[in-house]
Amino acid sequence: MGSSRGNRNSRARRAVKAMKLLGISREQTTPVLKRLVELYDDNWQLIEAESYRVLADAIFDEQANGGPDNGGDQAQGQGELDLELEETSTMPEMFTPEDDDQRPSTSLAVVRKDPDYHIGAPRSRAARSRANPLGPNPARASSPPHTRALSKQMQMMDEDFQQPVFLREPKPEPVDMDAVHCLNVQPGLIHRSRKRSAPSSEFLALPPPEQTPKQISEGDKNRTIQHCRNREMPTLSVEPANSTMNNGMGSGVGNMQEVPCLDVDLASSPRGDVKMSLKFSVDPSKFHMPDLEAVFKMVEKKCLHSSDFSIHGILTEMCQCVVQLGTEHTVEHNTQSDIVGNGSLSENGINRKQKAREEPLVLKGLESGPANSTLAQQHHLALSISRIIHDVTDISKGEENLRISIIDESGREKCPPSFYYMPTNAVFQNALVSISLAKIGAEDCCSECFGNCLRAPAPCACARETGGDYAYTLDGLVKPAFIDECVSMNRFPEEHHRVFCKTCPLERSRNQASPEPCRGHLVRKFIKECWSKCGCNMQCGNRVVQRGIKCNLQVFFTEEGRAWGLRTLDDLPKGTFICEYAGEILTNAELHERAIQNMQNARYTRPILLDAGWRSGGAPKDEEALCLDGTFYGNVGRFINHRCCDANLAMIPVEVEAPDHQYYHVAFFTSKKVEAFEELTWDYGIDFDDERWPVKAFECLCGSRYCRGGRRHLLRKERRSRATAR
Numbered sequence: 001m002g003s004s005r006g007n008r009n010s011r012a013r014r015a016v017k018a019m020k021l022l023g024i025s026r027e028q029t030t031p032v033l034k035r036l037v038e039l040y041d042d043n044w045q046l047i048e049a050e051s052y053r054v055l056a057d058a059i060f061d062e063q064a065n066g067g068p069d070n071g072g073d074q075a076q077g078q079g080e081l082d083l084e085l086e087e088t089s090t091m092p093e094m095f096t097p098e099d100d101d102q103r104p105s106t107s108l109a110v111v112r113k114d115p116d117y118h119i120g121a122p123r124s125r126a127a128r129s130r131a132n133p134l135g136p137n138p139a140r141a142s143s144p145p146h147t148r149a150l151s152k153q154m155q156m157m158d159e160d161f162q163q164p165v166f167l168r169e170p171k172p173e174p175v176d177m178d179a180v181h182c183l184n185v186q187p188g189l190i191h192r193s194r195k196r197s198a199p200s201s202e203f204l205a206l207p208p209p210e211q212t213p214k215q216i217s218e219g220d221k222n223r224t225i226q227h228c229r230n231r232e233m234p235t236l237s238v239e240p241a242n243s244t245m246n247n248g249m250g251s252g253v254g255n256m257q258e259v260p261c262l263d264v265d266l267a268s269s270p271r272g273d274v275k276m277s278l279k280f281s282v283d284p285s286k287f288h289m290p291d292l293e294a295v296f297k298m299v300e301k302k303c304l305h306s307s308d309f310s311i312h313g314i315l316t317e318m319c320q321c322v323v324q325l326g327t328e329h330t331v332e333h334n335t336q337s338d339i340v341g342n343g344s345l346s347e348n349g350i351n352r353k354q355k356a357r358e359e360p361l362v363l364k365g366l367e368s369g370p371a372n373s374t375l376a377q378q379h380h381l382a383l384s385i386s387r388i389i390h391d392v393t394d395i396s397k398g399e400e401n402l403r404i405s406i407i408d409e410s411g412r413e414k415c416p417p418s419f420y421y422m423p424t425n426a427v428f429q430n431a432l433v434s435i436s437l438a439k440i441g442a443e444d445c446c447s448e449c450f451g452n453c454l455r456a457p458a459p460c461a462c463a464r465e466t467g468g469d470y471a472y473t474l475d476g477l478v479k480p481a482f483i484d485e486c487v488s489m490n491r492f493p494e495e496h497h498r499v500f501c502k503t504c505p506l507e508r509s510r511n512q513a514s515p516e517p518c519r520g521h522l523v524r525k526f527i528k529e530c531w532s533k534c535g536c537n538m539q540c541g542n543r544v545v546q547r548g549i550k551c552n553l554q555v556f557f558t559e560e561g562r563a564w565g566l567r568t569l570d571d572l573p574k575g576t577f578i579c580e581y582a583g584e585i586l587t588n589a590e591l592h593e594r595a596i597q598n599m600q601n602a603r604y605t606r607p608i609l610l611d612a613g614w615r616s617g618g619a620p621k622d623e624e625a626l627c628l629d630g631t632f633y634g635n636v637g638r639f640i641n642h643r644c645c646d647a648n649l650a651m652i653p654v655e656v657e658a659p660d661h662q663y664y665h666v667a668f669f670t671s672k673k674v675e676a677f678e679e680l681t682w683d684y685g686i687d688f689d690d691e692r693w694p695v696k697a698f699e700c701l702c703g704s705r706y707c708r709g710g711r712r713h714l715l716r717k718e719r720r721s722r723a724t725a726r
């Protein structure tokens, strides 16, 4: 970044002053500074960074080496560089308010005798040597005594982490506000590595976005742009322009692009060390940052003349006003989960994006009172995903063992709506999922085992769940008899063991005042896999689900109006593990609340209730009645469509790290031989006639001759109810 001559001279003066405070004379500073200006192509920010560290280091190096590098003062001959340095009084505070707009990009640390002041915090030594283009400083010990002492002091600060204080906040670089797109991305959630993490870490509550201040507009000091810290995260080109079938080995590497997040400063302390800012999680295509003056005026009008004055009220109102002014021209709300919806199918059954009402995007529900605030805010976080860009060569963005491509041969949709790809489950907020090693007793693990339990002479303790025999074969398939029983349970639930709750959490969340009697929960067959508390290894045959997806899958746009679906690219034998259904772990109450909100927003979820292990009689506490929702965070399991009765997948509950059946993994296995390019389907077990749930069941387009939710069925149902009404 070039500087004008006047600007350059005033910056040079400040540099000399800064060095003076370190005990370095003007004569020592000037030649080195000139060389650095030349070396850095007049980019002063590099020189000024970290309290002129580069400059100080270069001077120390030069002193240690007994003169300038390359055998002489190169700057002497550099006619263009003309730094006129005048002597001015020493200043404990380097910048006067008038200097503000020429302030260096990082603060200046000032060493003072005053014990309240400390030298500025240096970066790690590695970072320091990176920042110093003149190389490391091996001979610092031979610096003159005064500089050596100082240098030593700086090093000690580095090593000992004594509380250093910057006198100024770093000043970010200019940015073109018009070029900013704020995609609502939470980078903290994305892990590139597909080593399946230790299950204990699989239940971290979802963190809020983590952002690092990076750039500021020089033209508008009130605005700060923050770039999402994880630069790898937001991917990428979406077009399947000349997509071919992915053979799972996928060769395309997505273009990564940096996705900035918007953060607008509202106010700050005089020195800028404390700031209040507005953070946005809004879709930029539907939001324009309004003029802050207009926002303030609106807030003043609303709040200051109100008798109900409170600071919290003002701040909340501020957010509301920004939203109101910022979304005034919004016409279409991009409903992200329309594809998992139901009851909103267009005539030919294809879900269409819903025209949505204009509605506050931020802090919705805060008015409902402090007790509800955090919840409302977090719900907002979860529900506000508006534009996550998918990588068509791998929707998992590297989170799975294999690439999972996206293809739309019809050319109509191109890409599924946004969601965060997450290969394993994570708690949304209130769900109680306790993974306790202490709770896993000897009977629930096989600590004495070694290698592959399936090859041991006798089944280990982990086979107890499946009647003393493993559910898996040595080829890693679920045994046919086991699969058949799971399928039969799903198809004829009334013929299998069901439990009835005293007060069913489902009914409780539906109607708190007078819940209806429980309609029963199927007691399913579980598989129990060996786990970390077992003595066997990761290749043990009794560990299938936890090793992740192993077959080549593809997300594709179905021809028959079911929107996106999942298919295999390989021929698969019966009993093959396909994938888990991963999603947010919600309590029933959270799910119910979400369903109502989604219904209001014309968005619908299709969650999976984790009730396979509920016991008779007692009702699970609300925070223990769990379900999985893959709408906003999930894996490929969310693309598996429903097929009545003759689906080719069976859903099996799999216990991995939690010995009780309250929390478990929902895993899909092929229930018959499946050919490459066949769509993978499972029977959701929906009662298409059940009208209690806020979201009506979709009109089924599975095409099965056993279909129980298709148009013909619905017409029959209508005729029946008309007949009974007569």
Ligand SMILES: C[S@@+](CC[C@H](N)C(=O)[O-])C[C@H]1O[C@@H](n2cnc3c(N)ncnc32)[C@H](O)[C@@H]1O
Pocket (backbone or CB within 6 Å): 339, 340, 341, 342, 416, 561, 562, 563, 564, 565, 605, 606, 637, 638, 639, 640, 641, 642, 643, 698, 699, 700, 701, 702
């Ligand atoms: C878990 S999602 C499956 C993936 C979904 N098709 C998509 O595009 O994301 C469930 C939703 O897909 C649609 N769906 C699934 N199976 C269907 C079927 N047999 N007939 C019609 N729609 C179906 C419904 O909208 C349902 O709410």
